[in-house]
Amino acid sequence: MGRRLATRQLRSEDLAAAHLALIEERNPPINAFALVRPEATLDRARQMDHELDNGVRRSAFHGVPFTVKDSLDTAGWRTARGSRIFEDRVPDADATAVARMLDAGAVLLAKTNVPEFSFWTETDNDLAGRTNHPDDESRTAGGSSGGESAAIASRMSPAGLGSDVAISVRGPAHCTGIAALKPSRSRIPITGHWPPVPAKFWHVGPMARTVRDVAAMFDILHGRDGIDENVTEQRLARTPTVDTSKLKVGWTSQPAFGPVSRQVDRVLENAATAVTDHVAVVEHTKQLDSLAELDGTRISAILFIAEVVPLFSKYRGQAHLLTDRVRRMLDLDIASTTEQQDALDSIDLIERILDRYFGDFDILLCPVCPTTAPPHNRSHLQIDEESVPARAVMRATVPFNLTGHPAVSLPFGTADDGLPINVQIVSRPKHDEVALSFAAALESRRPTSTTSANRGLDYDVTPIRSRSVGRRSRMRMPRRLRLGGSSTRPP
Template sequence: MTGNITRLDASRLAQLIASRELSPVEVVQAHIDRIAEVDSKVNAIVTLADGAMNAAKKAEAALMSGEKLGPLHGVPFTVKDSIDTAGVLTQRGSPIFKGRIPDTDATAVARIKAAGGILIAKTNLPEFAYSVETDNLLTGRTNNPWNLDYTPGGSSGGESAAIAAGMSPLGLGSDVAISTRGPAAHTGIVGLKATHGRVPASGHWPRVPRRFWHIGPMARSVRDVALAYSLLAGPDGADGFSTIAPSVDTGTGTSNRPLRVGWLTDFFGPLDPEVAKTVKEAAKALSVAGCQVEEVSLPILKETDGVTIFWKLQQMETRSVFEKVTAGHEDQVFNHVKAIFGTPDTSIEDFVAGEQIMERLRDTFAEYFQRYDVLLCPVTPFPATKHGLDDVVIDGQAFSPFQVMNATAIFSLTGNPAMTLRFGTSRDGLPIGVQIVSSWFAESTMFAAALRLEEVSPVRDLHPAI
C-alpha cells in the first residue's frame, strides 16, 4: 500500500485513514517524500509548510483516541501561492512580496483545515497570478509533468502540476479567466470554477477584478473536487459576492430523467482538430451512458471574442492596483505585469459595449439552460504548448497563445459554474480535457455529468511517468 499512496485520490486516502489502514503520518510523509523525489524537475512547490508532520501526528492521535473525524481527516493538501496561509510564506510570485507571511488563513484554506486537511506546501504561479504560463522572477518556471518542455498553463500551473505528479492529492487554485480549468486540462486533472460567489475569495490576492475571481478545488478525481466544493461553498461574512447558502442548489443531479447534454466545438478563434475530436468522443460516451445528447449551436460564441472583452472590462482596474504595488520596485517586475502596464486604457465606449455583450451572453445561457442541463465543450482550443508564449500554429495559421482562454473566459464573464476533466491524449502524449458547464448554482448537475464521463473515460488511470 505504501508505494501506491501518492496515486490515491483524497477521498480514498480519507477512507483508509478512517479505517486505520493508513495513518496520517504515513500519508503526509509519503507526499513529502514524493515532493523531494520529483519537484526538482517540475518546480511546482515554492514552500513546504512547517508543522505538517506535527499536524499529522496530532491527526493520528485523534484517530487512535476515537475522536470525531472530518471528511478529510489526515489528508494532505496544497495551496496556490496567491491564497493566504497563516504562518506560511505567501509571496504571490514576486520578489516584491518575498518573505511575506500572513497572520490568518484564507477562508477556503481554513475550511479545508476544519475538515481535517493538512497543509503541506504552497505552489507556484505567474507573477501576481496573471498569465497563462507559470513563471516569475522569484520562484522560476514550472514544468508540465507529462513533458518538462511544455507549460502546465497558468495561473494555477504549480497547483495542477503538483497534483498531476502525485505531490498532492488535493489543492486550492484560483481562476479569473482560465486559471483552474486551463492548467487542469493541460496536466490531466480535474479543476472547478463554481458559480461566482459560491466559494468566498477572502484571503486571495489580487482582489481585483473581484467580480471575476474565484477560488476553486483541483484534484485527480471528480469526487474529490465535489467533496472539496461541498466544504468550501457558502458565505463567510467577509466576501460581499458570497451570499448564497450552500444548501441552495437548483440542479437536477438527482433527477430520474436522463441528463440533457448539449455539446459544441464552435467558439471564437482556432480549434485544434484533436481537441474537437475529444469533445465529440466525450459527447458520444455520455450518450452511451444514458444521457440525452445532441449537438447545439450558439452563434453568439462564434461571434464573441471573450478574451478581448474580459481584458477590456478589467484592464484599468487591475493595472491601477499593480502600478501602486510595484511603484519603486520597477526592477522587480516580470514580463507578464510589464505587458499589462503597456496596454492602452479601455475607452468608455468599449467598456459599455463589453458590458452589453456580457449581458447578452448571460441571457443566452439563461435560455439555453431551460432546454439543457449541461453544456459540453472544449476547455482550451489546443493542448499544452512548449514554454515561451510563442504563437501557436493550427492548420497552418499562427495564433496568439493567449487565445488559450477562448473557451473559458466566456464563462468567467457570465459567472456560470464550469469544470474540466481529461478525456483524451494529443499526438504528443499530452492530456486533452473537456469542459462541462451548468446553470448558475446547479453544481450538482455538473458533477453528475462529470462523474458519468469520468466513469467511461479512456484515460482515467493514466499518470505521468516522472
C-alpha cells in the first residue's frame, strides 16, 4: 500500500474509505472497535494525499491507515480505556507511539476495543461490549489487545498499536493468526498509555499481518522520548537486519511453560524443523525446564496487584460504573513486603536462567499459548485431557514481560479445526532486531496451509470493477478500489 501510494497509483483517501467500508460490513459480528470517526480519518487521508502530490513522503507508512488500542491516548479522539468511567474522556495529546506513527504520515483509522483498564486475557467491557474471534464468534480474540488483533486479522485494519503487560499483544496475535512484537522494555516508550503501572512490565508493541510490517513499525516506534525513564535506547534511522544463517536456535515447550496441547507442540516442532537447514544450530533443549517451578503468572500477580489496586482504588466511589472483574480487583489483598521481595527474587532467578540459556543460544523458540483461542468466559482451559486455571494461558508469555526480553508472536500453523497457532520467538534483551530477523526467516518457510496465509497476508488492492469484497458481500466500495482477496473467514 505504501509503495502504491508513493507512486500515486493509489490515493490515501480511497484507501481509508475502503477500510471504513470494510468496517461497516464486517465489524458487527466481531465488534473490534471502540471508536470510529470516518470524517476525521478521511480529512487526515486528504492531507496525506496533498503531501504526496507535492512530493513529500515521510515514511513507508505515509497515507497508510492504522488502528490504536483504546488504552493509548489519541489527541481529539476519545480514549475510554474500556471503561464507562472514562466514556467522555478526550485527551489533548497523543501517546508517544501514536505521535510517532502520525509523524510518519500514517492515517488514524479507529480505536480498538480492550477489557476494562486492559487487565484480562479476554476483550470485553460494559462500554463497548465483547469482541469476538473473526473465525468463530463463540471464541475470544484474546486480550487485552483483542480488538486490535480481530481488526487486523479480519482485514478491517492493515496494522496497529497494542500493549502487553503479560500476554496482551502476543496472545491475541496467536488467537487470530497475525504477527506481533513485544519489544524489549528499553526500546519503545509507553508514554500516554493507561494504566501507567506496573511501568516496568508494560510494553507498547506493533501488530500486523506480516513480520515485515511489524518490523517497519518498529523502525518508527523505537527510541527514547525523554519521558519514559525505562526506555534508554537511542532512536536509529533504521534498525539493522541480522544474518540468520549464523544463529543458534533452541526450542522447548513442556515442562518449562506448563501444560501445552499436542497440536501446539506439533506446530512448534514443525517450526523448528523448518529452519534446520537455514541456521547454524537447531536444538531441542531441556535447559529451561527449571522455569516450571517459577510460575510467572503468580509472580506477576503479586507485583501487579501491589501497584494496580492503589491506582484503581481512586475509582472506588464510582464502583457502580466498573465491570465485575475490576470491582473484584479493588478487594484484593496486597502482598506483604516480604512476599513482594520474594517475587522480585524469583524474577532475578528467571533472569539468571535465561542469561545462561542465551549464553548458548541466540533464539528461543517456544509456544505463545497452550491452546488455540479459548471459548468465551471460561474459568479453566482444557489442554487435551487436563484442565488448568484460565490464567495458565499466560505461562509462556509473562516471563518475558518480567525480564524485558523481546518476543515475537508469529503464526505458523493451524489446529485440526482450522484455528491458527502461533510460535513465540525470543532473543536477548535489546536484541529486537535478532528476533524480528529470525521471525521473518521463519515466516518465509511457513506452510502454505496456515490460516493467516490463506486470508491473504498481503493486501490485494485491485480496481473496483474487478472483484467483490470477501465471500458474501456485493457492496460497492468507494470510487477506485476494493480490498479483499481469498478469505476463509465468515464475515
